[in-house]
Amino acid sequence: MDIVLNAVQTVFALENLIFLVGGVASGVILGAIPGLSATMGIALIIPFTLTLGPVPALLMMMGAYKGGIYGGSVAAILVKAPGTSAAAATVADGYSLAKKGKGIKALKVSLVASVIGDTFSDIVLILSAAQLARVALEFGAVEYTAVAIVALTIVGSASGKSLIKGIFAAAAGLSVALIGLDPTSGLPRLSFSVIEFYGGLHLLPMLIGLLIMSELIIQMEQVKSVSVAHLPNSTERDDNRITKSDAKLMARPIFGGSIIGTIIGIIPGLGPTLGAFLGYDSAYRFSKKPELFGKGSVEGIAGAESGNNAVSGANLIPLMGLGIPGDIEAAILVGAFLIHGLTPGPLIFQEAPDVVYGIYVGLLFANVALLMIGWTLIPVFVKAAKIRVGLLFPAVFVLSLVGAYSFQQSVFDVGIALVFAAVGYLMAKLHVPKTSFLIGFILATLLEDNFRRSLQLSDGAYSTFFSSSLGNVLWVLALVSVISAILQRKSRRDKKEAMMSNREIETIASNGKV
Numbered sequence: 001m002d003i004v005l006n007a008v009q010t011v012f013a014l015e016n017l018i019f020l021v022g023g024v025a026s027g028v029i030l031g032a033i034p035g036l037s038a039t040m041g042i043a044l045i046i047p048f049t050l051t052l053g054p055v056p057a058l059l060m061m062m063g064a065y066k067g068g069i070y071g072g073s074v075a076a077i078l079v080k081a082p083g084t085s086a087a088a089a090t091v092a093d094g095y096s097l098a099k100k101g102k103g104i105k106a107l108k109v110s111l112v113a114s115v116i117g118d119t120f121s122d123i124v125l126i127l128s129a130a131q132l133a134r135v136a137l138e139f140g141a142v143e144y145t146a147v148a149i150v151a152l153t154i155v156g157s158a159s160g161k162s163l164i165k166g167i168f169a170a171a172a173g174l175s176v177a178l179i180g181l182d183p184t185s186g187l188p189r190l191s192f193s194v195i196e197f198y199g200g201l202h203l204l205p206m207l208i209g210l211l212i213m214s215e216l217i218i219q220m221e222q223v224k225s226v227s228v229a230h231l232p233n234s235t236e237r238d239d240n241r242i243t244k245s246d247a248k249l250m251a252r253p254i255f256g257g258s259i260i261g262t263i264i265g266i267i268p269g270l271g272p273t274l275g276a277f278l279g280y281d282s283a284y285r286f287s288k289k290p291e292l293f294g295k296g297s298v299e300g301i302a303g304a305e306s307g308n309n310a311v312s313g314a315n316l317i318p319l320m321g322l323g324i325p326g327d328i329e330a331a332i333l334v335g336a337f338l339i340h341g342l343t344p345g346p347l348i349f350q351e352a353p354d355v356v357y358g359i360y361v362g363l364l365f366a367n368v369a370l371l372m373i374g375w376t377l378i379p380v381f382v383k384a385a386k387i388r389v390g391l392l393f394p395a396v397f398v399l400s401l402v403g404a405y406s407f408q409q410s411v412f413d414v415g416i417a418l419v420f421a422a423v424g425y426l427m428a429k430l431h432v433p434k435t436s437f438l439i440g441f442i443l444a445t446l447l448e449d450n451f452r453r454s455l456q457l458s459d460g461a462y463s464t465f466f467s468s469s470l471g472n473v474l475w476v477l478a479l480v481s482v483i484s485a486i487l488q489r490k491s492r493r494d495k496k497e498a499m500m501s502n503r504e505i506e507t508i509a510s511n512g513k514v
Contacts, residue, residue: 004357004361006354006357007354007358007360007361008361010055010354010358010361011055011059011358011361011362011365012365015056016055016056016059016362019049019052019056019057019059019060020056020059020060020063020362020365020366020369021063021369021373022060022063023045023059023060023061023062023063023064023067024063024064024066024067024369024370024373025067025373026045026064026067027063027064027065027066027067027068027069027070027071028067028068028070028071028074028370028373028374029067029071029377030064030067030068030071031067031068031070031071031072031074031087032071032072032074032075032381033071033075033399033403042061042064042065042068042333042336045060045061045064046061046336046339048060049061049336050339053340054337054340054341054342054352054355055355055358055359055362057336057339057340058336058337058340058355058359058362059358059359059362059363059366061333061336062333062359062363062366063362063366063369063370065312065329065333066118066363066366066367066370067370067373069086069087069114069272069308069309069311069312070110070111070114070115070305070309070370070374072085072086072087072090073087073090073094073114073301073305074107074110074381075087076088076090076091076094076095077090077091077094077095077098077103077106077107077110077301078095078098078103078107078381078382078384078385079095079385079396080095080211080215081211081212081215081216081396081400082207082211082212085203085204085207085273085438086271086272086273086275086276086308086311087276087304087305087308088207088211088273088276088277088435088438089276089277089279089280089300089304089307089308089435090110090276090280090300090301090304090305091211092293092294092295092300092435093106093294093295093296093297093298093300093301093304094106094110094301096294096295096296097296097298097301098385100239100296101236101239102239102240102296103382103385104239104240104241104378104379104382105238105239105240105241105242105246105298106298106301107374107378107381107382108242108375108378109242109246109250109298109301109302109305110301110305111370111371111374111375111378112242112250112254112302112371113250113253113254113257113302113303113304113309114305114306114308114370114374115309115367115370115371115374116254116258117254117257117258117279117305117306117307117308117309117310118309118310118312118313118367118370119313119364119367120258120259120262120306120310120313121258121261121262121265121309121310121311121312121313121314122313122360122363122364122367124262124313124314124317125314125316125320125360125363126360126363128317129316129317129320138470139267139470140468141449141450141451141453141454141457142450142454142464142465142467142468142471143468143470143471143474144446144449144450145447145450145451145454145465145471146465146471146474146475146478147267147270147446148443148446148447148450148451149447149474149475150474150477150478150481151274151277151278151439151443152170152439152440152443152447153478153481153482153485162431163489165430165431165432165436166433166436167436168432169427169433169434169436169437169440170436170437170439170440171440172437172440173436173437173438173439173441173442173444174440174441174443174444174447175440176201176206176441176444177200177201177440177441177444177445177448178190178444178448179191179197179200179201180198180199180200180201181198181199181200183448183449183452184456196410196412201416202408202413203273203441203442204403204404204413205404205413205414205416205417205420206416206417206420206441208400208403208404208417208420209400209404209416209417209418209419209420209421209422209423209424210420210421210423210424210427210434210437210438211424211434212396212400213397213418213420213421213424214420214422214423214424214425214427214428215424215428216393216396216397216400217421217425218425218428246298249289249298249299250298250299250302252283252286252299253279253282253283253286253287253300253302253303253306254302254303254306255306256279256282256286256303256306257275257279257280257282257283257302257303257304257305257306257307257310258306258310259310260275260278260279260282260307260310261275261278261279261306261307261308261309261310261311261314262310262311262313262314263314264307264310264311264314265310265311265312265313265314265315265316266314266315266317266318270311270446271311271315272307272308272309272311272312273308273442274442275307275310275311276304276307276308277304277307277439278307279303279304279305279307279308279310280300280303280307281303282303282307283297283299283300283302283303283304284299284300284303285485287299312329313363315329315330316330316333316359316363318330319333319334319344320344320349320356320359342355400417401414401417404416404417
């Protein structure tokens with residue numbers, strides 16, 4: 001208890017509070033800018049923490065991480081341009097609500113879901129860091145392959161009206177991810193003798209082009225006058241707040257997204273983007289109003305945002321318990337630990353318990369700070385999104401180009417973003433789901449690396465994929481997920497046909513033919 005009390009006093013010292021709140025605020029703002037990310041936020045803050053003690057330095061960077069993941073949803077909701085890849089699952093429903101004049105409601109739903117998901121995973125971290133981290137060690141190549149297949153089954157719910165187009169888009173994403181060097185032989189493949197392709201295509205430039213720049217082109221086509229405000233206003237009180245009915249709808253997807261995001265965070269290498277899509281898929285599957293998804297569903301936003309934010313706390317479990325970073329942001333945090341003379345892993349609980357408990361207390365308060373800062377900035381973000389489109393669109397386009405370039409300071413990445421802007425534009429016109437493409441691309445490396453490693457370790461025996469009890473559980477889960485998606489689509493189709501039949505009967509009756 002002495003250590004806990006000392007940790008509370010350390011975190012709530014005025015200087016440390018300023019650093020923590022500053023980290024959260026900077027993360028929210030950076031995350032809200034299309035093309036920037038939580039990763040960049042942490043990287044930019046590191047130089048400012050070199051002269052600080054380990055607790056305030058780490059809290060400032062972790063605050064930026066939490067704020068950055070939530071901030072990505074701001075641009076996703078208000079300008080249909082996800083500030084981070086983790087917010088890609090929020091785009092459809094968030095922007096649909098904003099177009100109806102419910103942008104403030106959507107931002108509040110996103111914020112509340114983010115804070116709850118984050119807090120849930122932090123509590124899990126505090127209660128069971130060392131114990132749950134050992135679970136990650138049970139995952140070998142076979143299990144990771146099964147995880148990737150399970151994750152691919154969410155293509156069904158992300159495909160919109162056409163499952164065929166969704167499968168095609170996912171296959172295209174998997175194929176594009178093959179560009180680069182073969183991980184086994186080291187030989188280039190699908191590179192067409194272009195040296196820049198040897199390193200493969202990176203997600204961020206592709207995301208910027210596919211989701212942000214392509215959407216800007218589409219919106220510029222639809223705008224008749226540059227004097228038109230970007231988003232409509234709503235004078236209805238319920239359009240600008242979370243109502244009781246909204247809260248009831250949010251409860252289940254937030255609970256599911258928090259659990260899923262925490263599990264994703266515990267397993268190294270998966271990341272918040274996958275947590276967002278799986279959280280969204282879970283919300284869709286258990287929703288009583290699945291027909292609203294993609295058209296402004298509160299459940300969709302809640303599931304996606306709780307899923308991606310829950311990862312941020314949970315990926316500290318393998319970091320603190322085993323010294324294994326769960327994603328890129330956690331890898332940067334490893335560097336921060338080392339800079340301050342700390343080695344993350346089991347020994348840190350003995351060598352620096354004051355730092356560990358200081359981090360725990362700070363993480364919980366960072367969620368409170370995120371709620372307060374996010375709630376305060378919502379009106380500011382909404383006003384910024386209502387800038388006349390003649391000014392807003394060029395500004396977002398330039399920021400997108402800067403974001404693509406700043407990732408690796410590469411003009412080639414700018415070219416990739418422009419190419420995928422054209423691809424995204426064509427996909428939108430042909431109603432091919434971009435989300436399915438991104439799911440395929442994100443999961444390709446995880447699937448290929450572990451699939452091939454499994455076969456190498458078993459001398460090419462495919463039976464190895466069914467030799468693990470944990471793997472078999474995951475295969476069953478994948479099968480259940482596929483069957484569930486098929487039955488759900490069939491149920492929706494039957495309901496639609498029944499509604500059409502009823503309308504035809506009503507039309508005939510109104511014409512006096514019955």
